[in-house]
Amino acid sequence: PRGRDGRWGAAGHGGRRRVRPSLLRGKVACGAGPGAMPGRGALCLGLLLPVLLGCGSAQPGACPALCECSEPAKTVKCVNRNLTAVPPDLPPYVRSLFITGNPLTDLPAGAFPAQRLPDLASLNLSGNHLRTVEAGSLALPALRQLDLSGNALVSLSPQAFGEGGSPLEELALRGALRDHGVLLSLARLPDLASLNLSGNHLRTVEAGSLALPALRQLDLSNNSLVGLRNVSFQGLGQLQSLNLSDNSLGVLWNSTLAQFRSLPALRHIVLGRNTWVCDCAIEDLVAWLKESNQVEGKEALTCASPDKMLGKALLKINGSDLNCSVPTDLPSQLQTSYVFLGIVLALIGAIFLLVLYLNRKGIKKWMHNIRDACRDHMEGYHYRYEINADPRLTNLSSNSDV
Numbered sequence: 001p002r003g004r005d006g007r008w009g010a011a012g013h014g015g016r017r018r019v020r021p022s023l024l025r026g027k028v029a030c031g032a033g034p035g036a037m038p039g040r041g042a043l044c045l046g047l048l049l050p051v052l053l054g055c056g057s058a059q060p061g062a063c064p065a066l067c068e069c070s071e072p073a074k075t076v077k078c079v080n081r082n083l084t085a086v087p088p089d090l091p092p093y094v095r096s097l098f099i100t101g102n103p104l105t106d107l108p109a110g111a112f113p114a115q116r117l118p119d120l121a122s123l124n125l126s127g128n129h130l131r132t133v134e135a136g137s138l139a140l141p142a143l144r145q146l147d148l149s150g151n152a153l154v155s156l157s158p159q160a161f162g163e164g165g166s167p168l169e170e171l172a173l174r175g176a177l178r179d180h181g182v183l184l185s186l187a188r189l190p191d192l193a194s195l196n197l198s199g200n201h202l203r204t205v206e207a208g209s210l211a212l213p214a215l216r217q218l219d220l221s222n223n224s225l226v227g228l229r230n231v232s233f234q235g236l237g238q239l240q241s242l243n244l245s246d247n248s249l250g251v252l253w254n255s256t257l258a259q260f261r262s263l264p265a266l267r268h269i270v271l272g273r274n275t276w277v278c279d280c281a282i283e284d285l286v287a288w289l290k291e292s293n294q295v296e297g298k299e300a301l302t303c304a305s306p307d308k309m310l311g312k313a314l315l316k317i318n319g320s321d322l323n324c325s326v327p328t329d330l331p332s333q334l335q336t337s338y339v340f341l342g343i344v345l346a347l348i349g350a351i352f353l354l355v356l357y358l359n360r361k362g363i364k365k366w367m368h369n370i371r372d373a374c375r376d377h378m379e380g381y382h383y384r385y386e387i388n389a390d391p392r393l394t395n396l397s398s399n400s401d402v
């Protein structure tokens with residue numbers, strides 16, 4: 001207890017901060033300030049040498065308002081605290097910093113000053129309503145792990161991580177991109193080994209943004225990728241794991257399969273929960289699945305269309321199952337057959353008319369003949385009728401017969 005009093009006293013004497021509730025809760029274990037009297041410092045060291053070794057000549061372990069600090073764990077948490085800016089007085093010992101669930105909208109240049117946070121290695125800024133990350137805001141010499149998930153990033157400066165190369169190794173951008181152009185700013189992360197881009201409604205990935213020579217894990221799951229024809233994985237020579245689950249992939253073409261084959265370290269490709277279209281175009285994918293051991297859980301991949309193939313395992317497909325004249329073609333086929341029928345009928349009609357035209361003289365003659373024949377015939381009838389109808393003529397005829 002005496003040692004503790006001494007330490008709090010030292011912090012107070014340094015005139016840096018009033019005592020905060022978090023300090024009273026004992027979250028900060030050290031506080032030998034530059035203004036502390038030598039005697040007190042010696043007392044502190046004498047009583048708590050093992051604990052204080054880590055503190056060295058550092059500034060007092062002040063903790064910003066609204067944050068919780070633990071110096072032994074080198075951790076500071078400012079969680080769900082209505083912070084609108086990064087606290088300027090973060091303790092310099094911090095290695096692991098959580099500023100999550102706050103209404104931060106902007107990270108200006110120098111939001112995390114490199115000289116005051118030399119050891120900051122893990123930074124969690126998820127769920128903060130962040131829209132812009134400006135040049136130089138994250139230029140931290142020790143930053144290895146950054147979580148920007150659950151923000152609404154519209155712009156991320158290509159110089160956000162400083163002018164030189166950043167040591168960043170792990171970056172999470174789950175559901176973080178409001179504007180997909182942000183991806184283009186990731187090209188300057190030579191040490192990035194893990195990139196999580198899931199849940200971003202991505203329909204395609206710009207070729208240039210995936211030139212990350214050290215990348216080993218890429219998570220593109222839960223997006224809206226409809227195809228990978230335009231996506232180039234060539235710049236990812238170290239890639240080991242690729243998660244493409246929960247997208248809208250219908251087929252993978254030869255060009256993509258060839259890229260997968262050519263990546264030597266790529267051993268874990270996840271393709272589950274996509275909308276595979278099982279027509280003849282999927283043959284190359286099926287052949288690759290059968291021969292390759294790069295795909296995790298390939299037995300569980302199933303067709304989503306056409307209806308006849310719904311739920312059928314991709315691995316169980318063989319060539320004879322695959323139709324490209326899918327039923328949706330039927331109406332158009334019918335339509336073409338109607339058109340064909342119409343053309344044939346029109347041709348027959350035209351030929352008929354032509355024949356009539358060419359034979360017009362013969363037909364005319366024939367018609368005349370028929371008419372004449374009819375007339376003769378009718379005249380004959382007429383004559384006979386007249387004779388039969390006239391009693392005098394009848395008599396005459398009978399007389400003449402006589």
Ligand SMILES: *[C@@H]1O[C@H](CO)[C@@H](O)[C@H](O)[C@H]1NC(C)=O
Pocket residue numbers: 082084
């Ligand atoms: C959050 O901060 C804003 C201004 O910075 C203030 O108007 C608001 O009342 C605060 N909300 C809470 C819950 O503290």
Ligand SMILES: *[C@@H]1O[C@H](CO)[C@@H](O)[C@H](O)[C@H]1NC(C)=O
Pocket residue numbers: 100124125126146147172
């Ligand atoms: C960052 O914080 C969020 C919310 O607390 C958590 O879900 C997430 O796992 C953290 N990220 C990392 C990389 O630890």
Ligand SMILES: *[C@@H]1O[C@H](CO)[C@@H](O)[C@H](O)[C@H]1NC(C)=O
Pocket residue numbers: 175198199200201222
């Ligand atoms: C998928 O992404 C959407 C949109 O970002 C998100 O709301 C949903 O929670 C994500 N689902 C999973 C399983 O992560």
Ligand SMILES: *[C@@H]1O[C@H](CO)[C@@H](O)[C@H](O)[C@H]1NC(C)=O
Pocket residue numbers: 198221222243244245246270
């Ligand atoms: C791939 O992503 C899905 C959905 O986000 C997740 O459930 C699964 O665990 C991931 N698999 C791997 C190997 O990372």
Ligand SMILES: *[C@@H]1O[C@H](CO)[C@@H](O)[C@H](O)[C@H]1NC(C)=O
Pocket residue numbers: 203204229230
């Ligand atoms: C793929 O690239 C071609 C031209 O290179 C373009 O016409 C097409 O729209 C692209 N597709 C997607 C999904 O971006």
Ligand SMILES: *[C@@H]1O[C@H](CO)[C@@H](O)[C@H](O)[C@H]1NC(C)=O
Pocket residue numbers: 254284
């Ligand atoms: C895809 O490649 C295989 C050989 O690797 C070849 O047999 C097949 O015809 C190719 N498919 C297309 C559509 O070019």
Ligand SMILES: *[C@@H]1O[C@H](CO)[C@@H](O)[C@H](O)[C@H]1NC(C)=O
Pocket residue numbers: 316317318319320
């Ligand atoms: C296709 O697979 C079925 C079983 O799924 C099998 O009965 C059939 O003989 C196979 N056809 C060919 C041509 O391999």
Ligand SMILES: *[C@@H]1O[C@H](CO)[C@@H](O)[C@H](O)[C@H]1NC(C)=O
Pocket residue numbers: 308309321322323325
């Ligand atoms: C493929 O088409 C033929 C007729 O063209 C049909 O009999 C067969 O059922 C179809 N198969 C599938 C799997 O759709």
